[in-house]
Amino acid sequence: MSDIAVHTRGSGPIERIYSTLRRVPTIVLWFIVIVWSLPSLSVFINSWRTRDAQRSRSWWTTKPDEFTLDNYESIFNSTTSGGLSNSLLNSMAISLPATIIPISIAAFAAYGFAWIDFKGRKGLFIAVVSLLAIPLQVALIPLLQLYVNGAHLTLPWLDKTITIIPDFNLVNTTTAVWLTHTGFAMPFAIFLLHNYISSLPRDVFEAARIDGADHFTIFWRLVLPLSVPVLAAFAIFQFLWTWNDYLIANTMAGTNPDAIPTTILIANLAGDFGMNEHLLPAAAFVQAFVPLVVFFSLQRYFVRGILAGSVKG
Amino acid sequence: MGDTVGKVVETLITIVIAVSASAAVWLIANLIVAQGRNHWTRFATLRLGIGGLLFGIILSGNRIISGSGSIEVATERNGDTSWVTTGSWSERLIAWIWFPLIAMLAFAAVGALMSMRDSRSERTLIGAVGLAVVAGVGGALVREQFRPEVDAAALAIAVVVVAGLGAAIATLRRRDTISGALTGAAIGWVIGAWGAPELGAGSSVWSTIALAIPGAIIGVRAARPNVPDEAGRDRMDRRSRAFIFLGPALLFVTTNLVVPALRTLYLSLFDRNSEEYVGLDNYRTIFTNPKSWDTSTWRDMFTSQLMWVGLALLVLFVILGIRGKRRTGRVIELGSASSGPLLGAVVLIGFAVFTTVRGTIVNNLWWVLVVTLFSTSLGLAIAVLADGLKGERIAKSIIFMPMAVSLVGASVIWRFMYIARDSAKTQTGVFNSLWVALGRLSTGDGLPTLIIGAIVTIIFGLLLVNIARNLARGEPARAAAPAVFAILVGWFLLRYWRITGTGVGGHRIKDDGTIVAQPINFIQDPPFNNFWLMIVLVWIQTGFAMVILSAAIRAVPTELIEAAKVDGATDSQVFWRVTLPQIGTTIGVVVTAIIVLVMKVFDIVKVMTNGNFGTEVLANNMFREAFSFGDTGIGAALAMLIFISVVPIMFLNIRRMQRES
Numbered sequence A: 001m002s003d004i005a006v007h008t009r010g011s012g013p014i015e016r017i018y019s020t021l022r023r024v025p026t027i028v029l030w031f032i033v034i035v036w037s038l039p040s041l042s043v044f045i046n047s048w049r050t051r052d053a054q055r056s057r058s059w060w061t062t063k064p065d066e067f068t069l070d071n072y073e074s075i076f077n078s079t080t081s082g083g084l085s086n087s088l089l090n091s092m093a094i095s096l097p098a099t100i101i102p103i104s105i106a107a108f109a110a111y112g113f114a115w116i117d118f119k120g121r122k123g124l125f126i127a128v129v130s131l132l133a134i135p136l137q138v139a140l141i142p143l144l145q146l147y148v149n150g151a152h153l154t155l156p157w158l159d160k161t162i163t164i165i166p167d168f169n170l171v172n173t174t175t176a177v178w179l180t181h182t183g184f185a186m187p188f189a190i191f192l193l194h195n196y197i198s199s200l201p202r203d204v205f206e207a208a209r210i211d212g213a214d215h216f217t218i219f220w221r222l223v224l225p226l227s228v229p230v231l232a233a234f235a236i237f238q239f240l241w242t243w244n245d246y247l248i249a250n251t252m253a254g255t256n257p258d259a260i261p262t263t264i265l266i267a268n269l270a271g272d273f274g275m276n277e278h279l280l281p282a283a284a285f286v287q288a289f290v291p292l293v294v295f296f297s298l299q300r301y302f303v304r305g306i307l308a309g310s311v312k313g
Numbered sequence B: 001m002g003d004t005v006g007k008v009v010e011t012l013i014t015i016v017i018a019v020s021a022s023a024a025v026w027l028i029a030n031l032i033v034a035q036g037r038n039h040w041t042r043f044a045t046l047r048l049g050i051g052g053l054l055f056g057i058i059l060s061g062n063r064i065i066s067g068s069g070s071i072e073v074a075t076e077r078n079g080d081t082s083w084v085t086t087g088s089w090s091e092r093l094i095a096w097i098w099f100p101l102i103a104m105l106a107f108a109a110v111g112a113l114m115s116m117r118d119s120r121s122e123r124t125l126i127g128a129v130g131l132a133v134v135a136g137v138g139g140a141l142v143r144e145q146f147r148p149e150v151d152a153a154a155l156a157i158a159v160v161v162v163a164g165l166g167a168a169i170a171t172l173r174r175r176d177t178i179s180g181a182l183t184g185a186a187i188g189w190v191i192g193a194w195g196a197p198e199l200g201a202g203s204s205v206w207s208t209i210a211l212a213i214p215g216a217i218i219g220v221r222a223a224r225p226n227v228p229d230e231a232g233r234d235r236m237d238r239r240s241r242a243f244i245f246l247g248p249a250l251l252f253v254t255t256n257l258v259v260p261a262l263r264t265l266y267l268s269l270f271d272r273n274s275e276e277y278v279g280l281d282n283y284r285t286i287f288t289n290p291k292s293w294d295t296s297t298w299r300d301m302f303t304s305q306l307m308w309v310g311l312a313l314l315v316l317f318v319i320l321g322i323r324g325k326r327r328t329g330r331v332i333e334l335g336s337a338s339s340g341p342l343l344g345a346v347v348l349i350g351f352a353v354f355t356t357v358r359g360t361i362v363n364n365l366w367w368v369l370v371v372t373l374f375s376t377s378l379g380l381a382i383a384v385l386a387d388g389l390k391g392e393r394i395a396k397s398i399i400f401m402p403m404a405v406s407l408v409g410a411s412v413i414w415r416f417m418y419i420a421r422d423s424a425k426t427q428t429g430v431f432n433s434l435w436v437a438l439g440r441l442s443t444g445d446g447l448p449t450l451i452i453g454a455i456v457t458i459i460f461g462l463l464l465v466n467i468a469r470n471l472a473r474g475e476p477a478r479a480a481a482p483a484v485f486a487i488l489v490g491w492f493l494l495r496y497w498r499i500t501g502t503g504v505g506g507h508r509i510k511d512d513g514t515i516v517a518q519p520i521n522f523i524q525d526p527p528f529n530n531f532w533l534m535i536v537l538v539w540i541q542t543g544f545a546m547v548i549l550s551a552a553i554r555a556v557p558t559e560l561i562e563a564a565k566v567d568g569a570t571d572s573q574v575f576w577r578v579t580l581p582q583i584g585t586t587i588g589v590v591v592t593a594i595i596v597l598v599m600k601v602f603d604i605v606k607v608m609t610n611g612n613f614g615t616e617v618l619a620n621n622m623f624r625e626a627f628s629f630g631d632t633g634i635g636a637a638l639a640m641l642i643f644i645s646v647v648p649i650m651f652l653n654i655r656r657m658q659r660e661s
Helices: A002-006 A013-021 A024-046 A051-056 A070-077 A084-115 A121-133 A137-149 A174-197 A202-210 A215-226 A228-244 A247-253 A262-271 A277-297 A299-309 B002-038 B040-061 B089-115 B120-140 B152-172 B177-195 B204-223 B230-267 B281-288 B298-302 B305-328 B336-356 B360-386 B392-404 B407-418 B430-443 B447-472 B476-496 B529-555 B558-566 B571-582 B584-599 B603-608 B618-628 B632-660
Strands: A151-154 A161-165 B072-077 B080-085 B507-509 B515-517
Touching (some): A024 A277, A024 B360, A024 B392, A024 B430, A070 A084, A070 A277, A084 A121, A084 A174, A084 A215, A084 A228, A084 A262, A084 A277, A084 B230, A121 B632, A137 A151, A137 A247, A137 B230, A137 B618, A161 B040, A174 A228, A174 A247, A174 B002, A174 B230, A202 A215, A215 A228, A228 A277, A228 A299, A228 B407, A247 B618, A262 A277, A262 B407, A262 B603, A277 B392, A299 B392, B002 B230, B040 B089, B040 B120, B040 B204, B089 B120, B230 B632, B281 B632, B298 B336, B305 B336, B305 B476, B336 B360, B360 B392, B360 B618, B407 B430, B407 B529, B407 B603, B430 B507, B430 B515, B447 B476, B558 B571, B603 B618, B618 B632
Antiparallel strands (some): A151 A161, B072 B080
8 A cells, every 4th residue: 555655746636546545554444443343243233133133134224123132131031041141150150260279379389480499490390381382182081081080090010090089070060160271271370470470579588588487478478469460461361261261161061051151052052053043142242241341441451461371372 | 030149159159168278278288387497396296187188088089998988879880890979069078078087187186195295205105006096997997898808928028128118218318217117118018918919808807907007107107206407497398388389280280281181192092992002093094084184186276266366476476576686685575566476375375275185184274374374464464554543542452352252252253244144035144245235236237336337447447557657667566566456456347347247246147047146155165164264263363463563563663763764765665674574573473373373273163163064173173073972092193183283383482482581
């Protein structure tokens, strides 16, 4: 476009057309923005339209009398698919522990790696961070088996089997899902928090040590309050990641209608073509509501979390 | 409604229990370690209590103690006894935890009694008798099927060997040799008494003895004077703290990542039920399966229009490159004139290849090409266009917003863009509406048809004028881009006007001459349905690329740009020669991040087609094989394949991150 914009000297009719073309970058940008918002807009508008309207007329030709609240009412009341309110709760029951527990565990570990002196610290840290390279698909099959059967080790030579982890019958519960998320979050969380915590000024720690504070006190009184920004960035990233996750939830709890989060409910709804298709826009919008609120209210932290999270495996 | 409230309460209670229980365990561990510095005897007592807890957990978790471990019904099947767990989760928890708790309290009680005595012989006596009794009671409770028939010779050998080993290790580490020997003897006793013989043949007397004796040995060991000096306590404190701070994370990493990943590797070498070792057969199956790699129609790529247009663009790029070389001395010159043809050539030739060679792995590569190229270049274009513009923040927010939506949600959203309805009905999807409307326009003869045609003809004319002016100025390189556009627009016009063509857009002329709408079935028509699925991810990832790249563009020093402008560089020259080289590293970051993400793409394919209609990708194939068809071997091998394809890129990423921090 800038090729065209360069030649604007002179004042003939063609030159005048070119000078309008100067605005082309702006026009192109706003054209892209409109194209980008069309998909969301179409679903948002469709979510308020009656079933017949959705099926027979396009959403941009909608008439006022086609609007209805029925779709939202039915997705919250519907008993056919377990209901959206149930799966919203499941999403919460997954996302909250899957955010709080990893963040605390990773904070301990990041502090340990940064400020407790012990042999093999550096090697261990590199080993943990290298685990970022593991795509989660690699761990799914054995993890599912673990939740179904527990872990048993057959001792060589003695021919005895020891139970290392008993089967808690976790499969198809929300617990299995957030436990999985907790493990997968660990390398990234430790890496992110360690970067921040290890860059805190050394003097603060030494002064506290001289005052007789032990590691626990330093961690609790000094490190946690100082690390709030990075904790917030990670919390937002992890919350959205777990809220929007489909693969792990589908593997660990996909077959139990009482334990499925919203993503699975919507995928199932999309799977049975026909009857409930008109509820899909409303369900999709409700599912996206929580992340969108986070997005618009905490955009700065959100961006920071997403950028940092781009390295996650 | 009552149901929902109950569910909310239950959910909250579960969360609170899970979080506070973990927090409590961690805090208690810290408290116990904190005793070590100033109250050694108290610490020793608590440590013994933890030993008791572990002792209980091992016995209870293995269902060795009767009435503990789980509530189950034994069922005989094919001669094997298997347990079917019953009871609510709270009942199961209690069944699991009662024995460890009692064991912990009993051990701690013995430890407390010991710490009240100053005389070492008294402590030894209390420790030996106390722990022997406690452990012996545990032994008496052992289920019938676990009671060992002790073989004295094996027992003696195990005790002597392991005790010797313990003593040797302790000596080498400059610790108390006798303590090491005692610990070794206790471990050896357990191995000899429980590991070596056949279980289930012995009596309760044997099982009692088999636990009481090691209990006594541990009691004697605990009574030995092992209060360390100040430095020793410091070291001990540091080590325990490191363990407490890192322990939970390492536990999760081990159980959820390391062990499962290794086990996946192991499973990938076995058959579908993980019973028979098959070597690399699963990998061979994947690579020889025409579904993952079908080259039977590869010759078609040379008859594909995409290929020829792509090659033409490539030739154009080479010509422009040679001209550029003459001017600037560089072989490949990035610039608006030549990188357009290059980008077009890569996309078109790629499409020609990926639409004729088909399969799961090919699809993954196609995804990588499209999503990476489109997201990055679009993200870069938007970042450049929006830079410093009015309304920049709003525009960027809207482009970035899809990042917040789940991939499932995005798939659902795009399904509504792609809807194809019967040709007789109104199209409700945006794409098909436009497509069918275009068809109606170009085959109609009303005023709108004329107007649209006229507008496009004017654009064509302007492009021709532009080409002519550039040629007249002696700048043929500048004429290349408009020429490519002019060819495209001219081709469109040729087909658009009824006099010269058969019309464009979604329409079909029936045999009787009537014209009917012909929508595209975006999701089901192979092979281009793949491309329409990729667009969903492009829609999401463009925002990601844009945010990173626009931050990088901001970070380019303004002096550089000012200097270039003073030297008379045009805006486009500034971009290609100054900005782009400066943000090269960041582009690399974006590209690698997107490639890693795309190799694992799953949700979109699963929700939109479930891999049908020729859209299968590795991750969805893995899910299907492993969890729908129950073929663990192939599933694991596919997972390893994803892993192997991502590892090099991830390591580049991690190396870069470590350099940065």
